[in-house]
Amino acid sequence: MLVADGLTRRFGDVIALDGLSLRVAPGEVVGFLGPNGSGKTTALRSILGISEPDSGTVTWKGKPVDTESRRRFGYLPEERGLYGGMKLGEELAYFGTLYGVDHADATKSAHKWLERLGLGERIDDKVDALSLGNQQRVQLAAALVHEPELLVLDEPFSGLDPISIENVGAILREQADAGVAVVFSSHQLDLVEDYCERVTIVAKGRAVAEGDIDELRQGGDPRLVVEVAGDSSSTWAGRLRGVTVVDNASGRLRLRLGKTADAQAVLAAAQKRGPVVEFRYEQRKLSEVFREVVA
Amino acid sequence: MTSFDTIRLVAMRELRERFRSRVFRITTIISAAIVAALIVLPHINEKPKSYDVGLVGDTDPAIRAAVNSIGPAVSATVHVHDVANARVARAQLHHGDLDVALVGGRHVIVDDPVDPNRVTGRVQLIAAVSEAARLQTALTDLGLTSQQAAQVLRRPPLPIEALGKAKPAETDQATTVVGVIAIFIFFQTYGSWILVGVAEEKSSRIAEVLLAAVRPRHLVGGKILGIGLTGLAQALVVAATAIIASRAVGSDALRGTHAFGAVAAVGWFVLGFSFYSWLYAAAGSLVNRQSDAQAAGFPITVPLFVGYFASLTSIGSANPSTLVKVLAYLPPTAPMCMPTLIVTGSVQAWQIVLVVVVSLVASLVMARIAGAIYSNSILRTGKRIKWMEALRAA
Numbered sequence: 295m296l297v298a299d300g301l302t303r304r305f306g307d308v309i310a311l312d313g314l315s316l317r318v319a320p321g322e323v324v325g326f327l328g329p330n331g332s333g334k335t336t337a338l339r340s341i342l343g344i345s346e347p348d349s350g351t352v353t354w355k356g357k358p359v360d361t362e363s364r365r366r367f368g369y370l371p372e373e374r375g376l377y378g379g380m381k382l383g384e385e386l387a388y389f390g391t392l393y394g395v396d397h398a399d400a401t402k403s404a405h406k407w408l409e410r411l412g413l414g415e416r417i418d419d420k421v422d423a424l425s426l427g428n429q430q431r432v433q434l435a436a437a438l439v440h441e442p443e444l445l446v447l448d449e450p451f452s453g454l455d456p457i458s459i460e461n462v463g464a465i466l467r468e469q470a471d472a473g474v475a476v477v478f479s480s481h482q483l484d485l486v487e488d489y490c491e492r493v494t495i496v497a498k499g500r501a502v503a504e505g506d507i508d509e510l511r512q513g514g515d516p517r518l519v520v521e522v523a524g525d526s527s528s529t530w531a532g533r534l535r536g537v538t539v540v541d542n543a544s545g546r547l548r549l550r551l552g553k554t555a556d557a558q559a560v561l562a563a564a565q566k567r568g569p570v571v572e573f574r575y576e577q578r579k580l581s582e583v584f585r586e587v588v589a
Numbered sequence: 590m591t592s593f594d595t596i597r598l599v600a601m602r603e604l605r606e607r608f609r610s611r612v613f614r615i616t617t618i619i620s621a622a623i624v625a626a627l628i629v630l631p632h633i634n635e636k637p638k639s640y641d642v643g644l645v646g647d648t649d650p651a652i653r654a655a656v657n658s659i660g661p662a663v664s665a666t667v668h669v670h671d672v673a674n675a676r677v678a679r680a681q682l683h684h685g686d687l688d689v690a691l692v693g694g695r696h697v698i699v700d701d702p703v704d705p706n707r708v709t710g711r712v713q714l715i716a717a718v719s720e721a722a723r724l725q726t727a728l729t730d731l732g733l734t735s736q737q738a739a740q741v742l743r744r745p746p747l748p749i750e751a752l753g754k755a756k757p758a759e760t761d762q763a764t765t766v767v768g769v770i771a772i773f774i775f776f777q778t779y780g781s782w783i784l785v786g787v788a789e790e791k792s793s794r795i796a797e798v799l800l801a802a803v804r805p806r807h808l809v810g811g812k813i814l815g816i817g818l819t820g821l822a823q824a825l826v827v828a829a830t831a832i833i834a835s836r837a838v839g840s841d842a843l844r845g846t847h848a849f850g851a852v853a854a855v856g857w858f859v860l861g862f863s864f865y866s867w868l869y870a871a872a873g874s875l876v877n878r879q880s881d882a883q884a885a886g887f888p889i890t891v892p893l894f895v896g897y898f899a900s901l902t903s904i905g906s907a908n909p910s911t912l913v914k915v916l917a918y919l920p921p922t923a924p925m926c927m928p929t930l931i932v933t934g935s936v937q938a939w940q941i942v943l944v945v946v947v948s949l950v951a952s953l954v955m956a957r958i959a960g961a962i963y964s965n966s967i968l969r970t971g972k973r974i975k976w977m978e979a980l981r982a983a
Contacts, residue, residue, distance in 0.1 A: 339797075339968075342801045343801075344797060344800045344801055344968065345968065361804065364801070364802070365590070365802065367801065369798065369801035371794065371797045371798060371801075373794040373797070374794065375790075375793050375794030375795030375796065375797055375798045376793075376795060376798070377606075377793075377795060378793070379606065379610070380606065388598070388602055389798070389802070391598050392595065392598055392599075392799065392802040392803055393802050394590040433798075436798060
């Protein structure tokens with residue numbers, strides 16, 4: 295298990311990390327969320343030892359992270375970086391050897407991952423000859439080539455087309471199923487919902503919410519979805535006591551019920567407007583949880 | 590995996606990629622071609638020097654022997670011919686078959702008049718033939734036998750005692766000049782490779798990927814080692830081309846570069862490069878765009894230029910300036926100024942050892958400071974980091 299505890303980091307007057315903690319267990323995919331400038335990248339760099347925190351600890355399997363344990367980590371940085379003039383296969387094999395893998399095994403693994411990512415035929419092409427999307431895939435292969443036990447990915451889906459997103463998402467799930475601990479940051483919360491079991495949400499350098507996605511979505515005020523046939527107005531609902539209109543998608547209303555609200559009163563008001571075609575409770579969306587906790 | 594393994598891996602990538610790079614191969618070939626051309630071109634239409642001397646009538650055997658041994662004195666091959674009479678000799682001189690004729694050991698005939706103010710090979714030959722015959726004849730005229738006269742002429746010249754301090758031998762000077770110029774050019778060239786290479790890794794953000802696997806000092810150390818070895822290999826190719834071309838055409842262009850001087854120059858290069866390479870790496874880590882790299886590296890070139898000019902202006906002098914004597918002990922300028930002090934005989938062996946030790950210690954200190962600057966700066970994006978700011982943070 296990766297445990298980052300009480301990480302702090304200042305850059306001059308800017309507090310990037312303010313006692314941040316994060317846990318990632320083998321076999322799980324954890325989403326690491328937060329608004330821009332909330333300290334996500336600094337935290338991920340601290341875990342990898344690229345940037346030393348001012349205080350706090352990072353342990354892997356119960357021991358402080360050192361050079362040897364870092365060789366078992368794979369990293370995809372937010373700003374991608376590859377040697378443009380090197381051939382794909384050689385570049386990936388080089389990264390593998392830097393992580394301590396024998397050159398022959400690293401070459402074999404480079405072949406495997408390029409095949410898996412649909413770039414097998416371009417193994418002898420130079421990185422510069424690839425499109426940006428394909429370079430993204432090579433970057434992911436660079437994080438995987440040494441078969442790490444912990445994957446730390448900063449915005450792994452940015453810049454990918456929907457098919458590549460599915461491919462990368464499937465790889466992350468496969469890795470977790472094989473026992474790898476996976477943590478990734480992302481602003482694409484629907485993807486986080488799709489691929490993660492747990493999330494840690496940070497704001498201003500601190501973890502402001504942490505836990506199982508379903509549990510987080512269940513918390514807070516009850517939500518109702520109401521649709522009245524032929525009625526696209528939402529003003530009637532807004533007038534009800536304790537009810538807040540969260541969203542109106544052409545008459546399909548998403549309502550938040552405060553403590554003083556009464557669901558039966560909502561149903562009665564809806565029926566007065568016309569035939570009710572949908573009336574059900576729903577969980578909060580992760581984006582709503584996110585907005586609430588970082589506000 | 591040890592630290593050394595990591596440094597070796599990084600260095601090997603540098604070596605492999607640079608050897609493969611078209612730019613590297615082309616610059617190496619062009620450099621070698623320019624050096625070869627500079628040595629070979631002056632010799633393309635040059636014929637080996639050879640003179641023909643005609644001896645007319647009875648010639649004293651001692652004079653004949655003296656004329657036969659003139660060759661080395663005039664740096665040419667001298668062929669001696671017996672000519673039947675003066676008329677034939679004149680005809681041969683006129684047709685260019687002879688360069689000079691000695692008649693009866695007492696009379697010298699040439700075709701074109703001799704201008705004593707122009708010291709050419711031909712003038713030296715004519716003077717040497719004339720002098721050999723004149724002295725031998727004068728001594729036999731005074732009553733010495735031919736053998737006695739030859740014995741007098743074989744006496745070696747007197748030893749010369751000079752009261753002033755001797756200037757360094759021209760050959761040693763040549764070695765040192767070539768060495769200092771090469772060191773200066775190599776520092777600039779390979780230093781700039783490190784500067785641009787580090788700036789490239791920072792600006793392309795690959796440094797962050799690498800630093801997840803490798804410690805910053807190992808990354809920069811491997812880069813310096815790889816580029817240093819690449820540079821050394823290129824320098825050796827150019828030097829080998831110069832030696833081969835020089836031997837092939839019998840050029841005296843490298844006459845002054847003897848083995849010890851060449852080895853010493855390599856030693857000074859390695860010593861200085863281990864100091865400057867760290868500075869160049871630190872400079873490269875300060876910038877965010879490759880285009881800013883040269884500006885960040887400019888302060889490093891100042892001591893290089895000072896050392897270079899101070900060294901070259903003192904090299905021919907018997908008494909080097911105080912400036913050179915001071916700069917020779919400072920690690921940034923020692924690789925260029927100390928060879929000058931050595932060639933002018935101004936230092937003792939212990940002083941050289943002292944400078945080597947001081948330079949090694951300075952390189953280690955520089956590796957620490959520049960390594961810290963690199964570690965602090967390589968992931969810092971935004972505007973260019975100033976040297977003072979980087980030093981304070983280190």
